[in-house]
Amino acid sequence: SKISVVHCFYFRGGAELLFDGIKKHHVTLPCQPEPWDIRNLLKWIKQNLLKERPELFMQGESVRPGILVLINEADWELMGELDYKLQDQDNVLFISTLHGG
DSSP states (O other), X not given: OXXXXXXXXXXXXXXXXXXXXXXXXXXXXXXXXXXXXXXXXXXXXXXXXXXXXXXXXXXXXXXXXXXXXXXXXXXXXXXXXXGOBXXXXXXXXEEEOOOXX
């Protein structure tokens, strides 16, 4: 049987304001038949962690432009972006580079 995987998600650069000001979330994702990828993870984050103004974090099924995503400190563009399959203990960091004036 599939085991659930444990991850840390970090929100910085103002992105944490959309998550009740909480910068670090230690999460055990529910078991599912297919491995978790970033595409499914973003849906889960939107449903379970995001507290307000989802349009500031998501655009379509991805993060909106201006939010950097790092997986284990590497740019997600090098890892396959939405198709990256999460591994146990992965750290995923979301940094907003959009600053309100």
